[in-house]
Amino acid sequence: MYFLYGIALAIVLALSAPAWLWAMARHGKYRAGLRERFGRVPERLTRLPKAPRAPAAPGCVWVHAVSVGEVLAVSELVGKLREQWPQARIVVSTTTNTGQMLARHRFGEENVFYFPLDFAFAIRGYLRALQPELIVIAETEFWPNFLRLARASGARVAVVNARISDRSFPRYRRFRPLMRRILRNVDLFLAQSQEDGRRLIAIGAAADRVRVAGNLKFDAAPPRQAPFAAELRQRLQKAGAFPVLVCGSTVEDEELALLATFQVLLEKYPKSFMVLAPRRPERFDEVARLMQAFKRVPCWRRSRLPDDALLCGGILLLDSIGELASLYSLATLAIVGGSLAPRGGHNILEPAFFGVPILVGPHTENFRDIVSVFRAQDAVRVVHAFSSDGARADLTDTIAALIEDSAGRERLGRNAAETLRAQAGAAARTAKELEILL
Secondary structure, eight states: OHHHHHHHHHHHHHHHHHHHHHHHHOOTTTTTTHHHHHHOOOOOHHSSOOOOTTSSSEEEEEEESHHHHHHHHHHHHHHHHHHHHHTTTTEEESSSSHHHHHHHHOOOOOGGGOOOSHHHHHHHHHHHHHOOOOEEESSOOOOHHHHHHHHHTTTTEEEEEOOOOTHHHHHHHHHHHHHHHHHHSSSSSEEESHHHHHHHHHHHOOOGGGEEOOOOGOOOOOOOOOOOHHHHHHHHHHTTOSEEEEEEEEEHHHHHHHHHHHHHHHHHHOOOOOOOOSSSSSGGHHHHHHHOOOOOOOOEGGGGTTTTTSSEEEEEEEEESOHHHHGGGGGGGEEESTTTSOOOOOOOHHHTTTTEEEOSSOOOOOHHHHHHHHTTTTOOOOOSOOOOSSSSSSSHHHHHHHHHHHHHOOOOOHHHHHHHHHTOOOOHHHHHHHHHHH
């Protein structure tokens, strides 16, 4: 099975090489860490002397977090593991460039690297160099070769914050015999919810290896305040901007609806201000061109923001990385993207940290349990971009109603912050389960 899988993976890689090369040339994607992805262990991982091993503690723990969301999710867990095993070395791998930058900032460059491609030759070098005794994988990274070789190396393997999305569940279940063989290399699954635990068992995980520990994202540290957030707050106050809409992690097919909503809002609130933050950096220029079509609305880019611009009655394109989370603190209302269009939604916890009223669209499958918890506590509003029959909550109407209802806004934001605090504790439970596993 694994031999045929390796051949199939090589064919897929070869066929997709032109797209990779195009993305490298046009956007710089995948270029960073290319050698590491193909198995070149960076010197920074090997040049640090090994600490003396304490009794009943691992010498090395390898944590894998795909992108920014997973890095944020495991940050508190890594802190707990460092407290639990102070002499252990904890290293973190990521797949995306943005995840890599955040991980290096949080865990130290010497402890962070790019996750290797799922070829035996690329994986073995890391297992030899690091000799991990515990491998912790965030969410659902079920790479067959990696799991097989990790288990063969003698490491214990745990999947934490595990979830099976609505979209992937039927596909996994269709290949249950194959998945059962892959998943038997995992010693412990710590699911986000009871439903995720049931789905893990349904796709082939052994029932006695599945536990529910809760969602690590509820334990993520509060967003760090970017200097630009303080500067923007002063400028908005000086301009008397109100309301301030922060539209985060937007995707294609959402910006037009948001811009149209803002144009309607301007008629009644001429000092309205919108921050528009596309999910992917490669779309910054595309969204900038889209904004230019609204000729009577002042538009600025974060990277070219004039010092003397009066920031009200216009739109700011946040064409930067790492500043969105702290800008949610400025919002009268936060609209979290990837949910108005069918993309599965994005994390609503960042605005919740600041007690900001949160709006999402109907497509929140990727954060099903978080949104469900928030809805039960009246801590989020679910709306549609447009409503033709009047029966559904429409984005424009809901925003207008909340702007008029200051008490309702305050209640919605307060409920969000209280719900976030009430759900904390998954990191401590997960750390304890990992200690028991060893």
